[in-house]
Amino acid sequence: MNPVLEVKNLGIDFGGLTAVNNLDMEIYPNEIVGLIGPNGAGKTTVFNMLTKVYNPTRGQMYLDGTDIEKMNTVEVNKAGVARTFQNIRLFSKLSVIDNVKVGMNNHFEYSLFDMIFHTRKRNENERLIEEKALDLLKIFNLHELKDVEASALPYGAQRRLEIARALATNPKVLLLDEPAAGMNPQETEDLMNTIRFVRDQFNIAILLIEHDMSLVMNICERIYVLNYGTLLAKGSPDDIKNDEKVVKAYLGD
Amino acid sequence: MTFLTYLISGLALGSVYAIIALGYTMVYGIAKMLNFAHGDIIMAGGYVAFYAFSKFGLPSYLCIILSIAVSTIIGVIIERLAYKPLRQASSLSVLITAIGVSYFLQNAAQLMFGSDTKIFPAMLTEGSLKMFNGQLTISYLTIITIVTCIIIMVGLTAFINKTKIGKAMRACAEDKGAAQLMGINVDTTISVTFAIGSGLAAIAAVLLCSTYPSLSPTLGSMPGIKAFTAAVFGGIGSIPGALLGGMLLGVIENLTKAYISTQLSDAIVFTVLIIVLLIKPTGLLGKKENVKV
Numbered sequence: 001m002n003p004v005l006e007v008k009n010l011g012i013d014f015g016g017l018t019a020v021n022n023l024d025m026e027i028y029p030n031e032i033v034g035l036i037g038p039n040g041a042g043k044t045t046v047f048n049m050l051t052k053v054y055n056p057t058r059g060q061m062y063l064d065g066t067d068i069e070k071m072n073t074v075e076v077n078k079a080g081v082a083r084t085f086q087n088i089r090l091f092s093k094l095s096v097i098d099n100v101k102v103g104m105n106n107h108f109e110y111s112l113f114d115m116i117f118h119t120r121k122r123n124e125n126e127r128l129i130e131e132k133a134l135d136l137l138k139i140f141n142l143h144e145l146k147d148v149e150a151s152a153l154p155y156g157a158q159r160r161l162e163i164a165r166a167l168a169t170n171p172k173v174l175l176l177d178e179p180a181a182g183m184n185p186q187e188t189e190d191l192m193n194t195i196r197f198v199r200d201q202f203n204i205a206i207l208l209i210e211h212d213m214s215l216v217m218n219i220c221e222r223i224y225v226l227n228y229g230t231l232l233a234k235g236s237p238d239d240i241k242n243d244e245k246v247v248k249a250y251l252g253d
Numbered sequence: 254m255t256f257l258t259y260l261i262s263g264l265a266l267g268s269v270y271a272i273i274a275l276g277y278t279m280v281y282g283i284a285k286m287l288n289f290a291h292g293d294i295i296m297a298g299g300y301v302a303f304y305a306f307s308k309f310g311l312p313s314y315l316c317i318i319l320s321i322a323v324s325t326i327i328g329v330i331i332e333r334l335a336y337k338p339l340r341q342a343s344s345l346s347v348l349i350t351a352i353g354v355s356y357f358l359q360n361a362a363q364l365m366f367g368s369d370t371k372i373f374p375a376m377l378t379e380g381s382l383k384m385f386n387g388q389l390t391i392s393y394l395t396i397i398t399i400v401t402c403i404i405i406m407v408g409l410t411a412f413i414n415k416t417k418i419g420k421a422m423r424a425c426a427e428d429k430g431a432a433q434l435m436g437i438n439v440d441t442t443i444s445v446t447f448a449i450g451s452g453l454a455a456i457a458a459v460l461l462c463s464t465y466p467s468l469s470p471t472l473g474s475m476p477g478i479k480a481f482t483a484a485v486f487g488g489i490g491s492i493p494g495a496l497l498g499g500m501l502l503g504v505i506e507n508l509t510k511a512y513i514s515t516q517l518s519d520a521i522v523f524t525v526l527i528i529v530l531l532i533k534p535t536g537l538l539g540k541k542e543n544v545k546v
Contacts, residue, residue, distance in 0.1 A: 051434055077436035089431040091424045102424045103435045105417055169436050 004029045004205050005173045010059035019045045020229040032206045034220035042229040043209045047175050052076045080172035084162040092151035100133040103168030140164045156187045176208040180215050192219050254388045259511045265395040267503020268402030272457040273480030274495035276450030282426045282490035283446045289351040292477015293358035298324040298455030299462045306376045313376040321455040328451025362470035373466035398460045406496050488539025
């Protein structure tokens, strides 16, 4: 089977500092993969390169065999990479459902003419958008709050809405940056089920950064460990748990 | 009755300010820049309407459409050529560029149309409505101006809240980075914002020049500054704020002229602005920006 996301020899320098170096990674369809490592290991930097927020200094990135290295952020998103953020970046003044609809902007085309004259095409599209947005919100149990301003949601709900918004862009690969940060154990448990459900329902691959080891070991099928910007280890959760180098990196000598 | 007359003409003047202020406030809200060349788009729109009507004898509705079209194109071109390359630059560089663009437009107009003042034709309407046995006279132009402003406000609010592009604009206003990651083309969104602002400036131009029928290359600067003031007064970035700020500014200006002093009217208007900003620094309807940690 071909990987849906493949990076080869990926690296980025900030001035003289090499933040990520020599990273090889493959994500296969329908996989849940963890990206872990101590603070400052370069995990979020990898996400920023995958979404072209940063331009990698070296290396190649392929999505479904297509080179995404030369694309810009918008094109990468259209090609099928979506993400959430470590510190929530919702459109806080938009309603819950509008946040999701913004994510769908690209997938429903109608012209200015359609918009002004409310043609059948526009109405049909708007109906589809509304329907799809509601379906998404139901998955995350947010549909009853659909008209609430996003900033008024409780913290856990905001995290879930970010995932819903990312899914609205119809990705092939979903990047989750610390989805369980700040959640209590019950919320984390629910989140794990939701992540699994999303993977099965939408048939997508998920790459997630997380510090909550119980979550990572529980739902990830494979794990990549970064330390000082380089790949320290990769393998199944059991391999990683028993890897000496990983234990050392986390706990020190 | 005279008070009512002054009040109504103040509302008409305020409507023009509000329409111009929309351009400032939308561009500020989305591109986070002060487009000081906005006033000169009004001037451009005025000249287009003038030449289309006086020299080519086009019917007035065509003149207005043409004026809107040309202003929109000028606005988008300015954004692409002058502001887009500075997207990552400091806001001070963008501000100075905007002032440069403003002078460029004024001088280009002087070169093309001459610096003499032209008399703007009455292309919209003449005559007035008399009420209460002729005690209250309201010109049709005043009514058209106020009604146009209300239609624009309602239309724009619906556009911003209901349409796809409107939602993209609100998303960009909050967080351009996140918007891009959700597949929204920020450049296109900013272009649309400039297009709308410039088109509205052309409408304001026709209304303004019809009320004060003299046309010169520096026509846009004073209304531009007043409208900018109105935008700040109401809370920059806020569309209802632009309406409220514009209306209040127009009414205050007109009533001061009528009852206190014509010479001092601008001074009094700006004093009111300063007092409002001292009490409420974000403007009347402006919200405090949340600082991200």
